[in-house]
Amino acid sequence: MDLLKLLEVLVEFNTVNDPDNGKMPDPGIVDFVEGVLNGLGIKTKVPVSHGYRSVVGVVGSGEPRVLLLAHLDVVPFIRSEWKYDPLKLTVEGDLAYGRGSLDDKGNVAAVLKALEDLVSIGRGTVIAAFTTDEEVGGENGARVVRDYLLSNGLRPNYVINADGHSMVIINRRRAIFNARVRSRVEKAIINGRREAIRFQLDYKVTPPYHAAYFIHGVDTHPVIALSQYLWLNNAYVISLRGGFVKSNVTPTWVEADVVKPCNDCPQQEVDVGLTRLIRPYFR
Structure with missing residues (x-):
């Protein structure tokens, strides 16, 4: 499996997540990822919640159960601020440019590549989950994945949230506080x-x-x-x-x-x- 080729395909899916402006991630990216997982012999499930699709793949059995979690959606972009086409992977030197190449499609590609070896590890359970609503909170992605795993007796012992850069491990919890400010026209x-x-x-x-x-x-x-x-x-x-x-x-x-x-x-x-x-x- 070619890592850059994977990333190239992932970047070309327009997965901008901006529901306030009627923009939802291209659902085709879930079909693509599911196809990659199935090609590795991994059984999959695609939960759907309020139009957001996730894909969960499970291979192996017993403990330890390790969940690899990443997301496919990206932040909206302003085209004029980009040197390169944001929906096409451009490699210059040792850097790859494209919307989501850092957050978080690069990590998605890395997880898919790692699964090539993990499917034959021979002990424990490996769970791979990819969501499409992380950029707007995760209620219809990570929460749905959690509920699916718990209802099927697949509570993970360990979770690796592949969302970051430079291979730096961050061990922390982050609280979420959302506020919307409205101004009355006067x-x-x-x-x-x-x-x-x-x-x-x-x-x-x-x-x-x-x-x-x-x-x-x-x-x-x-x-x-x-x-x-x-x-x-x-x-x-x-x-x-x-x-x-x-x-x-x-x-x-x-x-x-x-x-x-x-x-x-x-x-x-x-x-x-x-x-x-x-x-x-x-x-």
């Missing part, structure tokens, strides 16, 4: 000068695309920069747009139509609710 008319402004993500060390890696005091968050601009100029917001791809992904840019107050300027309609949300110390 239109108002003020005299002012209208302009469009734009701020870019500015980082000094490592691109903090995952919000967990954003370094406060070092990196410049575009929304925070906008907030400061509004405060310094006593400005109001009309509308906001930006590279918002996921709640835990730092937007690489934001643009806003704003109004700076001035007595002799024409009347402009602004959104006081949106201004209150973004601009600090605004009442």
Whole structure:
């Protein structure tokens, strides 16, 4: 089994997971992975929950039971920010570029490759599970896999969550807290000068695309920069747009139509609710 060829095929499936914008992972990727597992002589099951498909493969029997877990879905992308086609694997030197090549299709390919040897290990049970909703929480993926395994007497003794990079083992638990902030539209008319402004993500060390890696005091968050601009100029917001791809992904840019107050300027309609949300110390 050729590892790069596996990754090439996996990357070409568009598995962007963005249900708020009607984008679901291509279900064909589950068929492909199931075919690879079956080709290794591994029996499979494909649980489905709210349109999300997972594939579970089991080989061997008895203990220890080891679960290898990885996910097939990826974060949305902005095409203009990519040097290469994100849905086609491009190898340059010792690096492979393509959406999901790091998170998490590279690990999927590695697990599939490892199963070539694991199927003949001769003792214990090896479970391989691949989900398609990790990027939106896992309720219809990891939870469904868990329920399936428990209901079939396949509780793992060990779990290897193949989701990371550089072969670094991380032993930790991560809690999840989701919050959604809504702004009530409050239109108002003020005299002012209208302009469009734009701020870019500015980082000094490592691109903090995952919000967990954003370094406060070092990196410049575009929304925070906008907030400061509004405060310094006593400005109001009309509308906001930006590279918002996921709640835990730092937007690489934001643009806003704003109004700076001035007595002799024409009347402009602004959104006081949106201004209150973004601009600090605004009442």
